Amino acid sequence: MNKFQQIELVRPGKFNKLSLVENSLNSLAADHLRIKVQFSGLNFADVMMRLGLYPDAPPAPFCPGYEISGEVIEIGKNIKGLQLGDFVMAGMHFGGYSSICDAPAWQVRKIPAHWKSDKAAAMIVSGLTCDLAFGELARVRNSDRIMIDCASGALGALSIQYLLQLGVKEIIGLTSRESKMDIIRERGARPMLLKEWYESSEKVDVVLNSRGGESLHRDRSMLNPLGRLVAIGASHMVKKGRLSFTNVIKEFLKIKKVSPIDLMNENHGIFGLNVLKLFQQPKVLTKSLDNLSGGKFSLNPHIDKVFSPHQIEEALDYLGAGRSCGKVLIDWRKI
Ligand SMILES: NC(=O)c1ccc[n+]([C@@H]2O[C@H](COP(=O)([O-])OP(=O)(O)OC[C@H]3O[C@@H](n4cnc5c(N)ncnc54)[C@H](OP(=O)(O)O)[C@@H]3O)[C@@H](O)[C@H]2O)c1
Incomplete structure (x- = not known):
C-alpha cells in the first residue's frame, strides 16, 4: 500500500475549490509514526483558510487539517514507546485531511483505553x-x-x-x-x-x-x-x-x-x-498534550456530525454557517 487519499484546498477565496486526490507515500522519517487515519477534526480555522483569510496557510494547493486519530501502521526507527496497532491521536501542522498521516512522535499520544477514536480526534485542538x-x-x-x-x-x-x-x-x-x-x-x-x-x-x-x-x-x-x-x-x-x-x-x-x-x-x-502555530513548538505543547491524554482532566468532546471525505465541502459549509453545536469530523473509513 503506497498510495493514500488526501483532501486538498486547490483554490482558496470566494470561488474556493477542494478536491480529493490520490498521492504516493514517501519513506517514513526516523522520528515519525505512520497513522492510518480514522477521523480528522474540522476547525473554524479551516473555514477561514478556505475563504483565503488565514495568513499562515501554505501556498495552494495544500492539505488542511490539524487533528487526527487512527492506528499506527509504521514506526520510524528512532521511535520508542509506541507499537504497530496502537490507536493514537495526533496534532498536525496541516495535512490532517488525509487517509494516512506521518506525524512526529512528540505530537502523537496513545488513546486511553476508555476513549473512542472519534472523541480522540475531537480532543486535540x-x-x-x-x-x-x-x-x-x-x-x-x-x-x-x-x-x-x-x-x-x-x-x-x-x-x-x-x-x-x-x-x-x-x-x-x-x-x-x-x-x-x-x-x-x-x-x-x-x-x-x-x-x-x-x-x-x-x-x-x-x-x-x-x-x-x-x-x-x-x-x-x-x-x-x-x-x-x-x-x-x-x-x-x-x-x-x-x-x-x-x-x-x-x-x-x-x-x-x-x-x-x-x-x-x-x-x-x-x-x-x-x-496551531504551537504545533512547531514541542517544548510548549508537550505538557498540554500530556494533560489531555494523561487523565489530569476528564474531558468528553461533543461530536455534532460526521461526514465522509467526499462531503468535505458540505462539512465546511455546515461548520462555517454556524449550524454545528460541537465537533465536526471526517470519517476516513467511509472513503
Ligand atoms: N486561536 C486558537 O488557537 C483557536 C483554537 C481553537 C478555536 N479557535 C477559535 O474559537 C472559535 C470556536 O472554535 P470551535 O472549534 O468551537 O468552532 P465551532 O465549533 O465551529 O464553533 C463556532 C462558534 O463560534 C461562534 N461564531 C461566531 N462567529 C461566527 C461566524 N461568523 N460563523 C460561525 N460561527 C461563529 C458560534 O457561536 P453562535 O452560533 O452560538 O453565535 C459557535 O459558538 C472559532 O472562532 C475558532 O477559530 C481558536
Whole structure:
C-alpha cells in the first residue's frame, strides 16, 4: 500500500475549490509514526483558510487539517514507546485531511483505553486551546467569573467542562442564536445572547474572545480589575460561511490599538493564543498534550456530525454557517 487519499484546498477565496486526490507515500522519517487515519477534526480555522483569510496557510494547493486519530501502521526507527496497532491521536501542522498521516512522535499520544477514536480526534485542538488559554495564560482560579463567547461550539463545550473541573462556579456562555441557549445551559454555563451581554452591566475576571474586531474592546470593558482577556480568533470576518467584506474592512480601519498605559491604568491583561502555530513548538505543547491524554482532566468532546471525505465541502459549509453545536469530523473509513 503506497498510495493514500488526501483532501486538498486547490483554490482558496470566494470561488474556493477542494478536491480529493490520490498521492504516493514517501519513506517514513526516523522520528515519525505512520497513522492510518480514522477521523480528522474540522476547525473554524479551516473555514477561514478556505475563504483565503488565514495568513499562515501554505501556498495552494495544500492539505488542511490539524487533528487526527487512527492506528499506527509504521514506526520510524528512532521511535520508542509506541507499537504497530496502537490507536493514537495526533496534532498536525496541516495535512490532517488525509487517509494516512506521518506525524512526529512528540505530537502523537496513545488513546486511553476508555476513549473512542472519534472523541480522540475531537480532543486535540479544542483541548489544547482550553488548557493553554485557561490553564497557562489566564491562570484561572475557581473564584473567577468567566465569559466564553463561543460557548455553543466544539471549543465552548470543552471549555465549560474544563472550567467546571477547575471548580469554577460562574461561567457565562454567549451565543448569537436563541436556539442554542438550552445547549449552553445543559453544558453547565449561564447562556446569554450577544445582544444581552453588551447591554448588561456584567463584570467578569476572564474572557475567551473568538469573535475579534470590535468585540475585543467591548469585552475588555467588561473585565474586573486584574481581569484577563484571551484573544483566539476573528470569526466576525465570516458571515453565514462567507467572507464578510464589511467586517474585514472594519477590522483593518476601525480596530483600535491597545495602549500598555491603558492596560496599566485599568489593571487588565490581554493575551493572544494561536494553538496551531504551537504545533512547531514541542517544548510548549508537550505538557498540554500530556494533560489531555494523561487523565489530569476528564474531558468528553461533543461530536455534532460526521461526514465522509467526499462531503468535505458540505462539512465546511455546515461548520462555517454556524449550524454545528460541537465537533465536526471526517470519517476516513467511509472513503
Ligand atoms: N486561536 C486558537 O488557537 C483557536 C483554537 C481553537 C478555536 N479557535 C477559535 O474559537 C472559535 C470556536 O472554535 P470551535 O472549534 O468551537 O468552532 P465551532 O465549533 O465551529 O464553533 C463556532 C462558534 O463560534 C461562534 N461564531 C461566531 N462567529 C461566527 C461566524 N461568523 N460563523 C460561525 N460561527 C461563529 C458560534 O457561536 P453562535 O452560533 O452560538 O453565535 C459557535 O459558538 C472559532 O472562532 C475558532 O477559530 C481558536
